[in-house]
Amino acid sequence: MLAFTSTKIFMGLQRKHNGINKYRSFSLNCSAFDDGQKSTEIEARQKKLMSRGLPSRKPLKGVKQIVAVASGKGGVGKSTTAVNLSIALKTIEPQKSVGLLDADVFGPSIPLMMNIQQSPTVNDANLIEPLVNYGVKCMSMGFLIDNKSPVIWRGLMVMSAIDKLLRQVAWGPLDYLVVDTPPGTGDTHLSILQNLPIAGVLLVTTPQRASVEVTRRGANMFKRLNIPIIGIVENMSSVTCPKCNNEITLYNSETQTIAEEFGVQILQSIPLSENIMESCDTGKPIVLSAPKSIQTAAYKNLAERLILFLVNQPVNKN
Secondary structure (H helix, E strand, O other): OHHHHHHHHHHHHHHHOOOHHHHHHHHHHHHHHHHHHHHHHHHHHHHHHHHHHOOOOOOOOOEEEEEEEEOOOOOOOHHHHHHHHHHHHHHHOOOOOEEEEEOOOOOOOHHHHOOOOOOOOEOOOOOEOOEEEOOEEEEEHHHOOOOOOOOOOOHHHHHHHHHHHHHOEOOOOEEEEEEEOOOOOOHHHHHHHOOOOOOEEEEEEOOOHHHHHHHHHHHHHHHHOOOOEEEEEEEEEEEEOOOOOOEEEOOOOOHHHHHHHHOOOEEEEEEEOHHHHHHHHHOOOHHHHOOOOHHHHHHHHHHHHHHHHHOOOOOOOO
């Protein structure tokens, strides 16, 4: 219709004006207007089609709020953070129920860190009962396979497994569900972020540029999917001397740059610690094994700041 209208105007001017410059100038302006209108219409149609293709976010029955612990980079301490954060939440608010989901299908580590070796059972409603230790409900692919068996799956199988770990587990009633996500920005993240109402995501990184740049990609994914970024946990930026307890900086931190870029705070900087490593390997997280340590104080403070953030976020009442 717009193209037809512009053509009629075009012909009328051609009859009235013999000036070639006027004719050309107006024809170019009409053409530009027509192209811009078409471009706007195409963009609107694309957004509409994309919104149709995205699944609706459905809450988990009985789960009030879900927090993701994530980073595009592997080996930065996401699982360690998720485990100690979960136990710190339970310690600070013992009346609240806390769950921990290990969403890393290919490299589950929650069974080791939470010292859970048995397999889960299925209840009368045909739902998997999460395993409980230290007062935290846990679920992991590691509970369902042999600890030496690799998971060699393609994307669709991974997405199906994540859906089962989320929706075929008797999570409720639960106040907080902490999701330990795998590295990257792929199928697992999309299966969780596009299907669940995530209250917020906690970014975990180490201060090196190589780690921060990959974490930035992960942060951009959350931004595009409209997931609030709670803040950043910086791991292994320093080490505490066992003799004098002085803190020794190991790297020139790049973490502040990403914090400023996304308008969030570095909630905690947790030093590299042999005690944290040993506690994870023995299955008794440092929040429990060394309750008066500097590291435990850091995780508890992180949990307190998370609770303050969640107060202002929506709560599922189903």
